[in-house]
Amino acid sequence: MRSRSLLRFRPALPAGRALCAALLSIAAALGIGLAAPAPSGAATADDVVSSHWIGLGYNQNPQPPNGTTWNTADWNQMVSRTDYMKPGLVRVMFNLPWFWSGTDAGGSYDFTTAAYQSAEKVIKHYVDEGVPVVSGLFGIGDLTYTATNTATVQATLVKHLQADAAAPTYWVGVNEPNVATGPKSYSYADWNIATTNLASAFATAGVDTARTAISGADTAEAGISSYGGDLGHQTAPRCNSGCNSGLVWKLASLNTFTAQIYAAGATDTAVTFQTSSDGTTWKNLAVTAPTPVAMVTGKNGGGMWSYTYTASGITGAKYLRLSVASSTIEHTVGSMHLANNSTSIDDPLDDLTQTQTGLNTGTWNDNGSWWLRSAQSGLLGAGEAHFYSQELYGAAPEYVEPVMSRAVSQIRTAAPGRPVLLGETGMKAAQYPDGSKDYRFALDTTQPLRMADLAVQEARSGVDGAAAWCLDGYASTTFCGMWGRGTDDPGTVSAHSTALRPWFYTWSLLTRYLPTGSIIHAPAEPTGVRVLAARLPSGGWTFVLVNRTSVAQTVRLSEPTGSITLNKYVYTDGVTPTTDANGFPTKVGTLTANFTGGHALTVGADSVQVFTTAS
Structure with a gap:
């Protein structure tokens, strides 16, 4: 991928340096237009994306949809659905009261509560299946973020999870510390102190960091979701x-x-x-x-x-x-x-040679993005943040890939060899003054196209994995997921029904048929169409085509496949897709073709097509 630099406005330079910066800008000034940034996969002739693909997954509320303990029926339904999806990555976060109560001065642990036992059971299920788990705390209550006891509480929890064979792969500390408000408002310096404390607490508690790596910074990257320009702008x-x-x-x-x-x-x-x-x-x-x-x-x-x-x-x-x-x-x-x-x-403003190059000191950690600064800090085993598309608020859907490509390139430069993960991703929801969010969009028939479009662009940008928000809701008033949280709210039974919602169809296909270890390719794309190719670990192939236009489009793919037979799945906005008795996607046909010399595929208007050699 092409490496980009980060520039933040800094205090005005002294006169001599300002003049120097101005003269430098003359040498590299705006004499030519800027080309659109190339997709990450275009960095090599055969369109291979520079990533180490882990896969797509989801955020899961580990509590049962009804009651306080998982009953057999609810558990079996969850397992059946997630086993079909074969996620590459799952994020399961903890609430502090599930296992601990106290203050900065100390407190008590209780790993026997129903809430804790439910969470550990869910994590252990994924650990047993070899699925990487991202975990951390949704909040810290009355604790002080930078207090050593806050780190000790987390280390004690992780050590307990490891002892119970439920070790999360990545521990991200506290959820979205960069958007905390009021007395809980944190600076990057606070994050650095808290994470340094966490590393010390892990060592003291004997946490095996080969099993559970401190990661993060688990920040909400609203900036790269919102505006033109470079990461952090x-x-x-x-x-x-x-x-x-x-x-x-x-x-x-x-x-x-x-x-x-x-x-x-x-x-x-x-x-x-x-x-x-x-x-x-x-x-x-x-x-x-x-x-x-x-x-x-x-x-x-x-x-x-x-x-x-x-x-x-x-x-x-x-x-x-x-x-x-x-x-x-x-x-x-x-x-x-x-x-x-x-x-x-x-x-x-994504190419610093076009502006005051003298302001680009080459340092990443001066007024930079938390995601970037944390990656460069040397404290993390993986760079992880949250990214939500602004499509629902008028942003052109195709803005995601060029913006995210620049972001991923910068993160990789800051922390070579470490995974780059999106711990949350999806469509940004409207938020009301009371803090609640409007997730009605998760129920409509266009959501499968939006999420497939987002996934393809993120994979093409070079991320190693991304977890959708969310699987099955987080409260009786939050219907954000691919199915509901039972019928606990009679006033919104349809919203909270356990029936699968439309976007399960496309997201489950992508989690299932873009497995860990795939080699991601970013083929050329017609306007309004997103295209992804993946060489599977088995040697087979998966192709994903997302047509966001109102007319059918032809896509010509040239990948070294030889003659292969592909199963075909189709989702079209407003048309009920073909599924089995469980609601899982079923193929609509097969295609035998050789893409080595090029082969054309036609994708219908407002449709997603997935072709795969996998079953």
Whole structure:
């Protein structure tokens, strides 16, 4: 995969360095347009993606759908369905009261509670089947995040799980520490302290880190879900004084621009623009303040506003500077578009040679993404974070792959040889003021296309594994999964029915037929179509085609298959797919073909097709 750099806005450089940065930007300035980033698989001639594929899976609530202890019927149904899916990765998190109560000063453990026993039983089931488990704590109650006892509690739990042959493969600490709010608001420095404490506590408790590796940072990467540009984008952090920042572009003959800025406030005035004829003397450029547009995405589940600044008729200037003055809110630059009557250049800020190269110090851990900084810290056995698509809020579905490809490339550069995992992934849900989320989209017939589209793009981007949120709900009012949590809420029986929902069809096919150890390929794609090929560990093949357009599309695949016979599965939006008595997908036919010299497949409108040699 192509390696990209990360740039964060930093405090303004001293005059000498600022001039140096401006001169450096002249040498590598915007003289040419930026090509769209190549898919990760295009890094080699045969389209092989640079990943060590673990597979797709899901997040599971380990508690039974009814009562406090798994009954035989519920357990057998869960096992039957998940055994069909053959997940490559499962995430099962703990709530603190299931096994511990106390304060920073100490407390007591109880590994005999029904809730703990249910969770351990679920994890042990996957461990016995050889499925890697991601685990951690959903929260820490009244404990202090950076307290040594918080780490000790986690180490004691993991040691107990290991002793009971239920060792999770990856332990991620505390869920989404970067989005904690109020008195539980944490900084990256807090994460570093907490994780260092955790490593020490693991050693003291005798945790076998070859069986359970500290991983993470389990962060919610809303930034890479929300905006154009690089992972983390070009961000000016909150600061009260002395934190002016700027980016410079070479205008040359370009005289108009459109800049996309995101700010954590609806009345922002910190962004200004300046021009210069020599890169030394700057004068303010009058730019009309835009009307901010509220975003549903961003840190802490929202709170960002989009500002689109435009200016034209710029004269007598060779350089343009975008500045962010001292501000108490965070700003992110998504993109810059420069043009004149004959030339148009887009800078999505994913290539630092196009801006102030002098600001790129080469360090990853200065005002960077927690995901990146944690990967570079040396504390982790795997890089793991959460990524949710913004398709439901108007983002073009195809934005995922180029954004995630850059992210994965950076994580791999920071931590070579370590797995890159998405512990949660799916569609971002609307969140209400009381904190509840609207998951009605999980019930509709388009969700199978959305999730298949997301999975293909993530696999093409080079991730090693991704776990969908969620399997079967986390509460009687949360129907986010592929089936419900029983009929515990008579008012929403349909939402909480154990009947399989539409997106089980496509997600189960992808978990089953893209198994651990597959070699992922990223073939060329027609517009509006996502395509994935996988060489299976058995030597067979799986092809996945997702057509998001309203007309049938033809895809030509050239992979070194020889003559093979493939089973064909089809899901079309609004059409009931073929299933067996359990609701599991059944093939609609077979295809014998040789793709070595190229072979064309046709995929219908709004459809997902899976072809596989596996049974």
